[in-house]
Amino acid sequence: MSDSAVEPEDVRHVASLARVDLDDEEVDRFVEQFADILDYFETLDEVPEVDSETDLANVMRDDEVRDSLDQDEALRNAPESEEGFFKGPKVS
Template sequence: MSEPAADPEEVRHVASLARVDLDDEEADRFAEQFADILAYFETLDEVPEVESEPDLTNVMRADEVRESLSQAEALENADSEDGFFKGPKVS
C-alpha cells in the first residue's frame, strides 16, 4: 500500500467539518482508503482513450407506404363518439 494521500489529521479535520466523530483507528483507516481511491484514479488515467464518435450505420429498414385501416374499420370494436376513440375522463 502507498503512503496515505491524506494524513489522519487532515481526515479528522474534514470529519469535524462534516460533524462526524472519528477515533484514531478510523482516521488511519480512512487515510489509507483515500490513498487506495486515488490509486484507482491513477489506474484510470492509464486507460487509452477511445474514438469519440465510432462509425455508426443505420440498421433500420426504410419506411414503406402501405394501405391502412379506414376510420370505420379502426373504430369498429372500440368505444367511439363523433368518429374518435372514446376513453375515460381524466381528472
C-alpha cells in the first residue's frame, strides 16, 4: 500500500481491522489520499538508526483499596446497561 499503489481493497481491509465502516465515496477519497500520505511517510527510510538513552523510571504506589467511581456513575454514559453491567451486542 505505497508508491501510489493503494487499491480500494487495501483501504477496506485496514478499515475492517480498525472496525470502521466506510461508504464508497470515502473509500475512493482515501485511496487517493493514502497514496500521497504513504509516499511521504516513505522518506522515513532515510532516517539512521539512533540509540536513544532511556529516561524512564518506574512509578510505584502501595496496592491498597481506594475510592473510585461508583457503579452508577461508571454506567451513566452507557447507551444501555442491565443490572449493573454494560450491555453490548452479541459477540458472535
